[in-house]
Amino acid sequence: MSLPSFQLHMPHTVDQAISLAGSLKGDSAFVAGGTDLLVNAKEQLNCHKNLISLSGIGAMKEMSRFSIGAAVTIAELIRKGEILPPLLSKTARMVAGPALRESATVGGNLLLNGRCVYFNQSKLYRCSHGACMKAEGKACIAVAQTERCYAPFSGDLAAAFLVLNAEFELAGPEGERIVPACEFYVNDGIHANVLNSAELLVRVRLSEDAFDFNCDYRKLRPRSSIDFPEAGVAVAVKKTNERASELRVALTALGPAPSLAVLRDDQLEQAKARGLADTLWKQLSPSVLAVRNTSFSPTYRREMARLFIEQMLESLLA
Ligand SMILES: Cc1cc2nc3c(=O)[nH]c(=O)nc-3n(C[C@H](O)[C@H](O)[C@H](O)COP(=O)(O)OP(=O)(O)OC[C@H]3O[C@@H](n4cnc5c(N)ncnc54)[C@H](O)[C@@H]3O)c2cc1C
Missing domain, CATH: 3.30.465.10 (Uridine Diphospho-n-acetylenolpyruvylglucosamine Reductase; domain 3)
Structure with missing residues (x-):
């Protein structure tokens, strides 16, 4: 659990940071707070001889x-x-x-x-x-x-x-x-x-558009005080003339990449017949690659994410 030795570089501008990284030819990593990088380095994961700190770049x-x-x-x-x-x-x-x-x-x-x-x-x-x-x-x-x-x-x-x-x-x-x-x-x-x-x-x-949505985020994790998400779901609803005109749902922690599904105008009308949560979930499913490699079972994580979508849509559309 000891931290491998490394040289710390302290650039003051973005340009300096980039040219340092270029000149160190792949044996460097940027470090910001270090709460992920240094924890991993202690376990001999993702170690580099040079760390380029971003903390001095105003x-x-x-x-x-x-x-x-x-x-x-x-x-x-x-x-x-x-x-x-x-x-x-x-x-x-x-x-x-x-x-x-x-x-x-x-x-x-x-x-x-x-x-x-x-x-x-x-x-x-x-x-x-x-x-x-x-x-x-x-x-x-x-x-x-x-x-x-x-x-x-x-x-x-x-x-x-x-x-x-x-x-x-x-x-x-x-x-x-x-x-x-x-x-x-x-x-x-x-x-x-x-x-x-x-x-x-x-x-x-961000664009002006980001302020036009009503949003919510829910997260499944073992302890609410600190743990990483086992499933995270963000939902955003845009209303035009009191009616939903765009729905956006993003998932995190259910696969190697976060994913996004969007429904607009006509798609929203068609989706209503099938159930909005079902339609969104169908769009998201191909990118959900939850397997048995975290604390909770993949089935539980998927089912909770699907439930979070339904619950948040219900309250945001009310
Ligand atoms: C006990 C514990 C609990 C945690 N719980 C959660 C949680 O509930 N939810 C959650 O989301 N996270 C959680 N984390 C993770 C924590 O939020 C992240 O570690 C933190 O946001 C990482 O930011 P950092 O600045 O420390 O990144 P660093 O550790 O400095 O860097 C992380 C990675 O990003 C790269 N990097 C950083 N900034 C840049 C940049 N600007 N450009 C290019 N590369 C860059 C680094 O090279 C490194 O690969 C937890 C961590 C711990 C230790």
Whole structure:
């Protein structure tokens, strides 16, 4: 459980951070609060000789109505949350516990390393169970195959940003690009998103549209005081002339990538006959890859997520 040695670099601008990452040729990682990266490093997971701290980059700690710097802490997001859509502070309050939220950042939460009962273990445990493909092994222990890692993405905030139609601003040696949150994640526990090496998540952007939705987030976890989600569901409802004109539902922790389903105007009318929750669940099902690699059973996690959708729709549409 001792932390492997590393060199810490302290850039003051996004450009400095990117050029450092480029010059260190793949043997570096960005570190924000370190609440995920350093915990894993102590278990000999995802270790790097160089860590590039984001804590000295002032521009990444700025927050306004339409922009949240990736290095803003989750505690700060809650404290200044009144300028943002209320869903964000509601979801942020359910992330971990108060002490951890003072260090944990928004960017780190969106880029959390996938978690699994066979991966988040000591090296001794991992190797005695046959070695997991996300660590030092070649096959998956949870599902006996070698094609895909099923470690679920277990961050809460991603679901909220997905239903709010957020965009991620990335910067790397090749320049800047904007990726919609719904195109950022990849359903594989090892290559879980489209971020390239040496690329930085600089900030999350919101549009005016994000303020037009009534939203809610519910989370299944063993202990409400601290645990990661076993299933997380965000629901957003937009009403036009007292009638629902758009429904958005995002899931997290039910597979290696968070996922999103959207119903608009005509689709809403057609869906009513079948039941809105059923229609949304059908859209989401192909990306739900819950397997037996967390505390609760995959069936329980799926059924609770399906129930959360129904309950939140009922109250938001009332
Ligand atoms: C006991 C415990 C309970 C927890 N419970 C929850 C929970 O209930 N819900 C939940 O969502 N999370 C939970 N977490 C996870 C915690 O929220 C995250 O660890 C935290 O948000 C990560 O942020 P960080 O700044 O510490 O990330 P770090 O640990 O610094 O980084 C995490 C990863 O993101 C990368 N990274 C960070 N920022 C950037 C960036 N801007 N650009 C590119 N790469 C970047 C790092 O290289 C690293 O790979 C828990 C953690 C612990 C230890």
